[in-house]
Each structure stands twice: as C-alpha cells, then as structure tokens.
Amino acid sequence: MKAARGGGVPSGLTAGVSAMTGPASMHAKTNIVRANTKTQIEHLGTQEIQGFEAHGSRITQTTLAGAIDNGQPLMSSRESWQANVHGIGLTLREVDDDPQNGKRTTELVKFSLEEPDPASFEPPAGYAVLTQEPQPVSCSQPVQPPQ
Numbered sequence: 001m002k003a004a005r006g007g008g009v010p011s012g013l014t015a016g017v018s019a020m021t022g023p024a025s026m027h028a029k030t031n032i033v034r035a036n037t038k039t040q041i042e043h044l045g046t047q048e049i050q051g052f053e054a055h056g057s058r059i060t061q062t063t064l065a066g067a068i069d070n071g072q073p074l075m076s077s078r079e080s081w082q083a084n085v086h087g088i089g090l091t092l093r094e095v096d097d098d099p100q101n102g103k104r105t106t107e108l109v110k111f112s113l114e115e116p117d118p119a120s121f122e123p124p125a126g127y128a129v130l131t132q133e134p135q136p137v138s139c140s141q142p143v144q145p146p147q
Contacts, residue, residue, distance in 0.1 A: 036067035037067065038062045038064070039060070044056030044057060044079070050108060052092060053083060055083070056079065056081045057079070059077065059078050061077070062074070075098075076097065076100075077097050079094065080094050091108070092107065094106045
C-alpha cells in the first residue's frame with residue numbers, strides 16, 4: 001500500500017476522514033479506497049496495559065468481492081497498542097484477525113528497565129567461551145573498491 005504524505009493522497013486512491021465526538025467515541029477514522037480494497041484507519045484512544053498508558057489504532061482492510069476470486073468481501077484487521085516508555089517505543093499488544101489466518105494476539109507480558117542479572121549472560125555448565133584473534137590473509141592481487 002502506498003502511504004499518503006504531506007496531506008496528499010497517492011495517485012489512484014481516494015481518502016475520507018470522519019471524526020466522532022463525545023466521551024464514548026474519542027477516535028477518528030480515515031478511509032482509503034483502492035480499486036479492489038478499502039482500508040480504514042481508526043484511532044482508538046488510550047488504555048492502560050501492563051501499567052503503561054497505551055495509544056491504540058486499528059487498520060481494517062476489506063478486499064471487495066471478486067477481487068481475488070472471493071465470493072464475498074474479506075475483512076482483515078490489525079489492532080496495535082503502543083506506548084513510549086522512557087524514550088523506548090513499545091508495542092504492548094497487537095491483535096491480527098483475518099479469515100485466512102484466524103485471530104492472533106501478541107502481548108508484552110514483562111518489561112523492566114533494571115539491569116539484567118549478569119548470570120543470564122554466562123555460558124551454561126560444561127561450555128566455555130573461546131576467543132579467537134583474526135588472522136591476516138594475503139591476497140595475490142590488491143582488492144579494488146567498487147565504483
């Protein structure tokens with residue numbers, strides 16, 4: 001899919017924006033239509049996930065009937081909840097749902113800004129760390145950089 005930049009819409013696409021108001025629906029929708037698909041982007045507001053304030057969005061794509069030998073429209077969606085934690089952009093939850101692959105939810109379950117336990121980086125019992133120094137290699141012809 002092409003991305004719209006600078007407020008414009010890529011060639012071959014049409015777009016529309018609608019905003020909903022009121023405490024129950026604090027999100028806006030953007031619709032992008034291509035020849036065989038319709039894409040809708042919704043901003044879902046915020047919610048707390050794992051103690052962090054996450055901002056959500058959902059992208060729903062509808063493949064029109066007959067576009068890929070489908071008798072009925074096919075709808076797939078991706079819901080993403082993201083937070084900025086001490087300058088680190090984290091995806092806290094992602095829900096993918098489509099008729100071809102089913103529904104899959106991925107969620108961050110543990111996050112810590114503490115230093116990790118150094119023992120986590122030690123080799124297991126019975127293993128050793130070997131350090132090898134690079135050895136010079138001679139070439140019969142000088143290597144020319146690509147031009």
